[in-house]
Amino acid sequence: MASSKFREFLSSLLTHKTKFDVLQIDFIRRITTHRAFQFSVIFPNLLIFWIIIVAGLFGGPVGNRNISVIFVWILWWFALISILVPFASRIWCTICPIPFFGEWIQRRSLVTKKNEKLYGLNKRWPRRLDNIWLQNMGFLLIATFTPLLVTRPVVTGIMLALLFVVATILMLIYAKRVFCRYVCPVGGFLGLFSMFSSLELRVNDRELCKKHITKECIRGGDNGYGCPWLVYPGTLERNNFCGLCLECIKGCPYNNISLNIRPFGSDILVKGERAIDEAWKSFIMFTLAGIYILVMQGPFIFFKDLARFFWVPPYGWGFTYVTNYVMYAGLVWITSLAIVPAIFFVFTALSKLLSGSKEISYKKLFIDYSYELIPLSLMAWIAFSVPLLLVNWSYIANVISDPLGWGWNLFGTAEIAWKPLFPEYIPYIQVVLLIIGLVYSIKFGFEISMENFRDKSLALKAFIPQLAFMILASIFFLWLFVG
Amino acid sequence: MKHKIFYNKKLGLIIIISLLMVSIWISSLMIPIYGGSDSYTIEVKARRFAYEPDRIIVNQGDRITFKVTTLDITHGFYIDGYDVDLLVEPGKESVVTIVADKPGKFKIRCSVTCGYMHPFMVGELVVVENGINIVFVLSILIALLTALVSMYYVWKRW
Ligand SMILES: [Cu+2]
Numbered sequence: 001m002a003s004s005k006f007r008e009f010l011s012s013l014l015t016h017k018t019k020f021d022v023l024q025i026d027f028i029r030r031i032t033t034h035r036a037f038q039f040s041v042i043f044p045n046l047l048i049f050w051i052i053i054v055a056g057l058f059g060g061p062v063g064n065r066n067i068s069v070i071f072v073w074i075l076w077w078f079a080l081i082s083i084l085v086p087f088a089s090r091i092w093c094t095i096c097p098i099p100f101f102g103e104w105i106q107r108r109s110l111v112t113k114k115n116e117k118l119y120g121l122n123k124r125w126p127r128r129l130d131n132i133w134l135q136n137m138g139f140l141l142i143a144t145f146t147p148l149l150v151t152r153p154v155v156t157g158i159m160l161a162l163l164f165v166v167a168t169i170l171m172l173i174y175a176k177r178v179f180c181r182y183v184c185p186v187g188g189f190l191g192l193f194s195m196f197s198s199l200e201l202r203v204n205d206r207e208l209c210k211k212h213i214t215k216e217c218i219r220g221g222d223n224g225y226g227c228p229w230l231v232y233p234g235t236l237e238r239n240n241f242c243g244l245c246l247e248c249i250k251g252c253p254y255n256n257i258s259l260n261i262r263p264f265g266s267d268i269l270v271k272g273e274r275a276i277d278e279a280w281k282s283f284i285m286f287t288l289a290g291i292y293i294l295v296m297q298g299p300f301i302f303f304k305d306l307a308r309f310f311w312v313p314p315y316g317w318g319f320t321y322v323t324n325y326v327m328y329a330g331l332v333w334i335t336s337l338a339i340v341p342a343i344f345f346v347f348t349a350l351s352k353l354l355s356g357s358k359e360i361s362y363k364k365l366f367i368d369y370s371y372e373l374i375p376l377s378l379m380a381w382i383a384f385s386v387p388l389l390l391v392n393w394s395y396i397a398n399v400i401s402d403p404l405g406w407g408w409n410l411f412g413t414a415e416i417a418w419k420p421l422f423p424e425y426i427p428y429i430q431v432v433l434l435i436i437g438l439v440y441s442i443k444f445g446f447e448i449s450m451e452n453f454r455d456k457s458l459a460l461k462a463f464i465p466q467l468a469f470m471i472l473a474s475i476f477f478l479w480l481f482v483g
Numbered sequence: 484m485k486h487k488i489f490y491n492k493k494l495g496l497i498i499i500i501s502l503l504m505v506s507i508w509i510s511s512l513m514i515p516i517y518g519g520s521d522s523y524t525i526e527v528k529a530r531r532f533a534y535e536p537d538r539i540i541v542n543q544g545d546r547i548t549f550k551v552t553t554l555d556i557t558h559g560f561y562i563d564g565y566d567v568d569l570l571v572e573p574g575k576e577s578v579v580t581i582v583a584d585k586p587g588k589f590k591i592r593c594s595v596t597c598g599y600m601h602p603f604m605v606g607e608l609v610v611v612e613n614g615i616n617i618v619f620v621l622s623i624l625i626a627l628l629t630a631l632v633s634m635y636y637v638w639k640r641w
Contacts, residue, residue, distance in 0.1 A: 061599075064602055295603075297603070423592075424564025426590075434626070447637070450641060483588065483619040
């Protein structure tokens, strides 16, 4: 029995012919439906976060000698963007400890299912903020201070501590996990990129949910709370706002929830919830991938000096460090919020012109096509993250032995010399990743075109400017990697 | 089925073949070329957190002597793939000679922790052939080819 399930699972991985529900594997179902599951994955993580915050606030000031910077911005970031998101959707949210205290206070319970009535003011989140604009802005704000965050442990420590405070306060005021869904700056891009992921949580039989009156998945049942993410699984079509807390699996009396392995990128073609805030998230992530690779991994003195916060340049342009950094911030905000969307709009307008269609509005095309950038953008981020790990792996070994940068040597790895792993091959890995992203972007872009124009040749005409945009953008990335 | 291209065996085959092509191409690039080219010296100044010049472009086969000094504190001078790792101390000149036998872009990295932005202290050595960066040109060609092929298949599948 178990072995045939496993074979089915393997063949589904290879062929992607069917979706495969990993909950069919007994072991996984037993673990994930156990009430102690989430606590037991969050709690160790909470301890790690505690060490990271303490190290950030009180440890040595040099970034690559402090566990907070190395663990968060190299290890965590790499794992998140290159492995967790593409293969397991928002599984980070399953183990994220930031809403731990808020959720504990709300439920007044760590493990067992208690009363569904949450502690706190239980207000409703304002309708005006029922979108991801706060997250868009929050991410840009973090991006603005990235040169500080990733180099100064104290800034990372303060940011993480602040996230805990904000999450807990918001969860006292508003019901459920509004922090995660609407505020967490990481949540915005996790949602966007999880659309590409090969894992999804869905219901097996929608009709069953429709007829089912008690709906434990939103109201809570004997063994599970109602969805803390304000999601109704019965009609769930996209990963964006499902934080994989798995409460619905525990709560559903019909075992109607499945956790499927599926083809990459399935959600990109879901039309229903496409919106302008997500379109902008797509532009922000796409643009920032370029800016980060250019500024941090490129050689250019001009950009490097812009990104230095406390520094007066010697080349006498009358800059002070303030104007210098304001220019960097301007680069980040204006390019991602205005310049790149404007260029994309021009290409989309060309799409509409070439198709000759009068019915479809500019706005709809603009929003729809913006989703085609997700694979390319995700792959560019992975390409950005690969050298972080391959070049700096020795720092990870160092800080494990000397987490605070105080000269300890707990495991004898504090003095491992810096030596990049096959760095001469990194550009080629980046090229391959980018091309994979381009293939997926073309596939989804054309399907979005088909879905708008129906007619094959119209769809092709309209898609040509999109193809041009994606190829030009790819050439820019290739230039960053090997040019 | 919605996601036709994904189930397409031919496309999978094409992706595998192009990956193979890329890997053969990469390994062929890594075979060094020796022989008659220029010899010259490049003076590099390291400072927090950049190198001047920030991009060094040389011809494949050139014999280059780097004379590296620092304008402020101690830095390193590490070149990806060229087995170079110099310690650059204030007031001293560190010298290394390489033959630029491999084409493409190689990052120059600071190998001595020199402050906050140290991990981003990066320069570039670009090895070209007759002014053409073949790695870049071939990457673009492969990207275009792959784009064309995937376009063809998406088109066919509808
Ligand atoms: Cu340095």
